Amino acid sequence: MLHFQNYINGHLVPPHSGKYLPDIEPATGQVFAQIPASDAADVALAVQAAEAALPAWRMLPTEERGRLLVRISELIERDLERLAEAESQDNGKPVGLARTVDIPRAASNFAFFGTAAQHFASETHFQQGVALNYTVRHPVGIVGCISPWNLPLYLFTWKIAPALAAGCCVVAKPSEITPYTAFLLSELCIEAGLPPGVLNIVHGTGLAAGQAIVEHPGIKAISFTGGTKTGQHIAGTAAPMFKKLSLELGGKNPNLVFADCDLTEAVATSLRSSFSNQGQICLCGSRIFIERSIYEPFKQAFLAGVTTLTVGDPQEAATKQGALVSEAHLEKVLSYIELAHQEGGKLLAGGQRIYLSGRCAGGYFLQPTVFEGLAPDCRVNQEEIFGPVVTLTAFDTEEQVLSWANSTEYGLAATIWTRDLNRAHRVAHALHSGIVWVNTWLHRDLRTPFGGVKNSGVGREGGLEALRFFTEPQNVCIKL
Ligand SMILES: NC(=O)C1=CN([C@@H]2O[C@H](COP(=O)(O)OP(=O)(O)OC[C@H]3O[C@@H](n4cnc5c(N)ncnc54)[C@H](O)[C@@H]3O)[C@@H](O)[C@H]2O)C=CC1
Numbered sequence: 001m002l003h004f005q006n007y008i009n010g011h012l013v014p015p016h017s018g019k020y021l022p023d024i025e026p027a028t029g030q031v032f033a034q035i036p037a038s039d040a041a042d043v044a045l046a047v048q049a050a051e052a053a054l055p056a057w058r059m060l061p062t063e064e065r066g067r068l069l070v071r072i073s074e075l076i077e078r079d080l081e082r083l084a085e086a087e088s089q090d091n092g093k094p095v096g097l098a099r100t101v102d103i104p105r106a107a108s109n110f111a112f113f114g115t116a117a118q119h120f121a122s123e124t125h126f127q128q129g130v131a132l133n134y135t136v137r138h139p140v141g142i143v144g145c146i147s148p149w150n151l152p153l154y155l156f157t158w159k160i161a162p163a164l165a166a167g168c169c170v171v172a173k174p175s176e177i178t179p180y181t182a183f184l185l186s187e188l189c190i191e192a193g194l195p196p197g198v199l200n201i202v203h204g205t206g207l208a209a210g211q212a213i214v215e216h217p218g219i220k221a222i223s224f225t226g227g228t229k230t231g232q233h234i235a236g237t238a239a240p241m242f243k244k245l246s247l248e249l250g251g252k253n254p255n256l257v258f259a260d261c262d263l264t265e266a267v268a269t270s271l272r273s274s275f276s277n278q279g280q281i282c283l284c285g286s287r288i289f290i291e292r293s294i295y296e297p298f299k300q301a302f303l304a305g306v307t308t309l310t311v312g313d314p315q316e317a318a319t320k321q322g323a324l325v326s327e328a329h330l331e332k333v334l335s336y337i338e339l340a341h342q343e344g345g346k347l348l349a350g351g352q353r354i355y356l357s358g359r360c361a362g363g364y365f366l367q368p369t370v371f372e373g374l375a376p377d378c379r380v381n382q383e384e385i386f387g388p389v390v391t392l393t394a395f396d397t398e399e400q401v402l403s404w405a406n407s408t409e410y411g412l413a414a415t416i417w418t419r420d421l422n423r424a425h426r427v428a429h430a431l432h433s434g435i436v437w438v439n440t441w442l443h444r445d446l447r448t449p450f451g452g453v454k455n456s457g458v459g460r461e462g463g464l465e466a467l468r469f470f471t472e473p474q475n476v477c478i479k480l
C-alpha cells in the first residue's frame with residue numbers, strides 16, 4: 001500500500017492529525033494508497049513556510065525562478081512513463097491518454113511559465129512635459145491553488161507554474177480523489193532544488209484542507225478549478241475577505257455542425273470532444289446540434305465511430321475509454337441517463353454500466369452514450385453531466401441554433417463546424433462563450449486567455465492573464 005505525504009517547507013511530512021484517507025483505483029474499485037487527511041493545522045504550517053520563503057523568492061531574478069521551473073519540467077519529462085502510469089491508476093483514464101496529453105502538458109506548463117515570466121513587461125504612460133506613470137507588477141504574495149480530479153497533474157501545474165513564475169509562494173491542494181501525481185511532483189520539486197516553503201502541497205478533503213486554504217487570512221488569492229457549486233461556495237468565503245479569485249467552473253458546451261462542414265473531420269473530432277477522458281473535461285461538447293440536411297449522415301457516421309471506442313482496462317494500449325473517476329460519479333452520470341429516458345430521449349448508443357472481468361471486475365465503467373430527441377431546454381441538455389453522455393439535435397437556422405447554444409447557465413467553450421468563414425466569425429461572436437473553436441477542438445496555445453462566462457467562472461487563466469492574476473499592479477507617477 002502506498003502512503004503519500006504532504007510537502008511542507010521542503011519536506012515530505014505526515015498530517016498533523018495522523019489520519020489518512022483511502023485512495024481508490026477506479027478501474028478496480030480497490031484501495032491502493034493512503035493520503036493525508038490534512039486540516040487547518042497543516043494549512044497553517046504550510047502558510048508559515050510560505051511566509052518565510054516569500055521575501056527571498058520574490059526577489060530572486062525572474063531568470064533564476066524560470067530556470068528552476070524549467071528544471072521541474074525536465075524532470076517531469078524524464079519521469080513521463082511513471083507519472084502516466086500513476087495518473088492512469090489514480091484517475092481511471094487510459095494510460096495512452098496520460099502519456100500523450102496529461103503528463104506532456106504538465107511539463108509544458110512549467111516550461112511555458114518558466115520562460116513566459118521573462119517576457120512579462122509592464123506599461124508606462126507618458127504625458128509630455130507633465131508626468132510619467134509606470135506600472136510595477138508585484139507578486140500577490142501567498143496564493144492558494146485548488147484543482148480537480150479530471151486532469152490531475154495537468155490542471156494542478158496549470159495553476160502552480162504561473163504563480164511561482166510570478167514570484168508568489170503557493171499552498172496547493174490536489175483533489176483528494178486523484179492525489180498521486182501531485183505527491184510525485186513534490187518529490188521532483190525536492191530533486192529540482194526548489195527552495196523550501198516556495199511550494200507547499202497539502203492533501204485532504206475539500207471541506208477540511210480546501211476550506212482551510214480558502215479561509216486562511218495569509219492567503220491572498222485563490223485559483224480554483226472544479227464544480228460550479230464548489231466555486232460558488234469558495235467565492236462566498238473568499239470574496240468578503242477581499243481575496244483575488246480565479247474560478248474555472250463547469251460547462252455545457254455546444255458543438256454546432258453546419259451542413260457545409262467537412263463531415264468526416266467534424267465526426268472524428270466530435271467523437272473526441274464527446275468522449276475524451278470519458279467525457280470528464282469541462283470543455284467536452286456534450287450538446288451536438290446538427291443542421292437538419294446532414295443530420296442523418298452525421299448521426300450514422302458518429303454512431304459507427306462510437307462502436308470503435310473500446311471500453312477496457314486503462315492499462316491496456318487498445319483501450320479508448322477507461323473507468324469513470326469514482327463510484328459516486330458513475331452513479332451521478334447513470335442518474336442523468338435515467339433522466340434522459342424520463343425526459344423522452346431516444347437512446348441511440350450505450351446507456352449501461354459495464355462489468356469487466358478479471359482485474360477490473362470492480363471498476364466503474366460506462367458505455368459511451370448517445371441520445372436524440374431531447375428538448376434543448378430539458379435538464380439533460382441544461383445541466384453539466386461531466387461524463388460520456390451526449391445528445392444529438394437537428395436545427396434549421398443559424399438563429400435557432402444560436403439561441404439553443406446560448407440557452408444554458410454556462411458559457412465555457414463552443415465548437416463551430418463550417419467552411420464559410422463569414423459564418424464562422426459571425427456565429428463565434430454571437431456565442432456566449434469564453435472559448436470558441438472553429439473546425440477543431442481543444443486546440444491549445446498556452447498564451448491564449450482560458451476561461452468562461454456566466455456560471456462557467458470568473459477571470460481567465462493562461463499566458464499573460466495568469467501572470468496578471470498572480471501579480472498586483474502598482475502605479476508610480478513622477479511629475480516631470
Ligand atoms: N470544471 C471542471 O472542470 C470540473 C467540474 N466538476 C464538476 O463538479 C462536480 C463535482 O465534482 P467534485 O469532485 O465534487 O468537484 P469539486 O468542485 O468538489 O472539487 C474540486 C476541488 O475542490 C476542492 N474542494 C471541494 N470543496 C471545497 C471547499 N469547500 N473549499 C475548498 N476546496 C474545496 C476539492 O477537494 C477538489 O480539490 C462533478 O460532477 C462535475 O460536474 C468536477 C471536476 C472538474
Ligand SMILES: O=C(O)/C=C/C=C(\O)C(=O)O
Pocket residue numbers: 148150151155158225226248280281282283444450
Ligand atoms: O487548460 C486546458 O487545456 C484545459 C483545461 C480543462 C479544464 O479546466 C477542466 O477540464 O476542468
